[in-house]
Structure formats: structure tokens, C-alpha cells
Amino acid sequence: MATQRIPVILVTGFLGSGKTTMLNHLMRDSADTRIGVIVNDFGSINIDALAVAGQVDSMIPIENGCLCCAADASEMDEMLARLTEPELRIDVVVIEASGLAEPQSMIRALLSSTNERIVYGGLVEVVDAAEFGDTRARHPELDRHVRAADLVVLNKTDRVTEDERDDLLETLQEIAPGAPVLTAAHGRVDPALLFDHQPREASEERFRQLSFADVCADGHEHGHHLHAAYDSVEFTSAEPLHPQRLMAFLDSRPVGLYRVKGFLHFAGAGSERKFGLHAVGSYLRFQPSPWEPGEPRVTQLVLIGTGIDADALTKRLAECAVTATEEIDETHMMGVLRYVDAAD
Numbered sequence: 001m002a003t004q005r006i007p008v009i010l011v012t013g014f015l016g017s018g019k020t021t022m023l024n025h026l027m028r029d030s031a032d033t034r035i036g037v038i039v040n041d042f043g044s045i046n047i048d049a050l051a052v053a054g055q056v057d058s059m060i061p062i063e064n065g066c067l068c069c070a071a072d073a074s075e076m077d078e079m080l081a082r083l084t085e086p087e088l089r090i091d092v093v094v095i096e097a098s099g100l101a102e103p104q105s106m107i108r109a110l111l112s113s114t115n116e117r118i119v120y121g122g123l124v125e126v127v128d129a130a131e132f133g134d135t136r137a138r139h140p141e142l143d144r145h146v147r148a149a150d151l152v153v154l155n156k157t158d159r160v161t162e163d164e165r166d167d168l169l170e171t172l173q174e175i176a177p178g179a180p181v182l183t184a185a186h187g188r189v190d191p192a193l194l195f196d197h198q199p200r201e202a203s204e205e206r207f208r209q210l211s212f213a214d215v216c217a218d219g220h221e222h223g224h225h226l227h228a229a230y231d232s233v234e235f236t237s238a239e240p241l242h243p244q245r246l247m248a249f250l251d252s253r254p255v256g257l258y259r260v261k262g263f264l265h266f267a268g269a270g271s272e273r274k275f276g277l278h279a280v281g282s283y284l285r286f287q288p289s290p291w292e293p294g295e296p297r298v299t300q301l302v303l304i305g306t307g308i309d310a311d312a313l314t315k316r317l318a319e320c321a322v323t324a325t326e327e328i329d330e331t332h333m334m335g336v337l338r339y340v341d342a343a344d
């Protein structure tokens, strides 16, 4: 029955723009709404799935790569079928696409889904206010992504001045005249703007459904994806890392290394906590959190960039492991702690 359909919202946005942050916020702020999440991450260590795990009703991480590369919609259909089982009583499904995904092909896959329990709920494009100019210069495709969006979230406004923010709003209006743009810091978007709880019958009307023609008119071709030009390297180490050597690595990361994310296991004073790492362009942040009981203390990183030398990066990271004779104390952690937010 059409009125019972579950809206499926796509969240896209360039690497590190704040999609996971927004999703975590939405889940925290929507206690009475059951949100099903599909995370489509880049690289087989599913960092985003780990970051949001525990806060969702049902989680089906997509291992190994990009939803938009699926030869047909069957893989997504299968996941949607599992998430929309009536007994799960999911109110809304959110698909967080990899930062490198092409929104048009994801919309097309959703619209061609044979699942009668779902309805396409719109595309939310998250834009990084601080990096937008640079990213756009390097990736003109971003304009197309912004135009495809039902809602643009101009995130990280805390990192720009009011004037810069106003200029960005103007630029976004030039790119996509009339597009609704929300400004946000730390992904704090009112969940009510994205989905309604009950009754679904009423809320459904508010979701705009793109037509197939809209989507196909774009002329998207496989192989021209944003991520075709990117490489990703995964690094895992059971040996704890020396915090100063890791900082030296991060301070001198190659220009093409656009994004580093994951979890770190430091030696010595830092070993009691797990340090989440997010680096985007020149931006760097660590987010400490307790290790779960029984959680293996390992470092897991994904590095994404253009023209990066995987062997050289892996070698340099391996050299960050602490040696048997080294003693690590609090002072060695100071470089890391400078990049931890006060709230953490």
C-alpha cells in the first residue's frame, strides 16, 4: 500500500564534508523515530560503520566499495529488503553514500528498486563550507551534485566568517537557483527537516520524487565517477604507535593525500583510549573514546588521495610503531592532544 512506504533518503557530499557527523546527530536527536542506516563506505575497513555502530536500530554496512558501482540495483535492493522488513518497524532509511559516490546513479538505482515498501525520500548534499572553494576548483562535478540535491546542508560554518558564509550561500544560489540551503555546524540539522515520524501518510507528500527522466538527462556514464581518480590505502597495525612519529607523519602528509580516517592505538600514556582520527585537506582532529571491553587494541586507518604511493605510505606508517626499548609518557602525547576538542 503506497501510504505505508518508507522514505529512503540519500546523504551525499564530498569526502569529509560531515555526512557521518550529521547522521550521528540525526540519530541522537530522533529517539522516537526508527532509522535504518546503510553506510556505503570507501575501502574495506568500514570505518563509518564503526563510527555510527551502536546508535542505530539496524546496520547493514556495505563492504568493499561503492554502491553506485553495483552492476545493477540488486545489491541495494537486498539490503533495503532486509531493512524494511515490517517487524523492524523502520520509519525512515538513510543511505550515507561514500564521499566519492555519484549521486545520480544512486538515485537511479533507488528509483528502479522493485521494493514496494520504499519511496525515494530525496537527496541531501552536505557541503564543507571551509573547503568548498578548493574542492570545487578541482572537481567541477560538485556543481552537478549540488544541483541534484533536494536539500543542501552548508556544514562547518563554524570554520568560516559570516561574510564568507554569505558569499558561499550566494555561490550556491548561482549554482542551483532556488535550492534550499541549510547552514549547520557539526551537522546539527533539525531531523524534522529531513523526515517525519507519524503519520507517514501525511509526511509522504512532502518528499519530492524525481522522475527517471530527470536522472537520466544528466548523461552520467560509469567510469567518469569522481572516485575513478582516487586511490585508497588501508593500514592496520597491532603494534601500538609512537604519538610523536605519527604526528610527524601527519604533519608531512603528501599533498595528494586528501583524507585520512580511522582509529589509533597509541603506546604508553595514550593507550588507555582509542583515538578516532579525521584529517581532511589541512584539517586534523582526534576524538578519544574508551575502548569497549574486549575490543582488540589495534590501529585501523584508511587513506584516500590522488597519486599517492601506497607502499611508501604503508612503510612510513609501519615506522610509527613503537620499538621495544622506547618509553612513552604524557609529554609524547602533547602533539596529539592539541588536536582534541575541549568537549572530548
Ligand SMILES: Nc1nc2c(ncn2[C@@H]2O[C@H](COP(=O)(O)OP(=O)(O)OP(=O)(O)O)[C@@H](O)[C@H]2O)c(=O)[nH]1
Pocket (backbone or CB within 6 Å): 013, 014, 015, 016, 017, 018, 019, 020, 021, 022, 048, 098, 099, 100, 155, 156, 157, 158, 159, 184, 185, 186, 187, 259, 261, 277, 278, 279, 280, 285
Ligand atoms: N569544525 C567542524 N568540524 C566538523 C563539522 N562537521 C564535521 N566535522 C569534522 O569533520 C571531520 C569529517 O566529518 P565526517 O562526518 O566523518 O565526514 P564524512 O562526510 O562522513 O566523511 P567521508 O566518510 O570521508 O566522506 C570529522 O573530524 C568531524 O568531526 C563542522 O561543522 N565543523
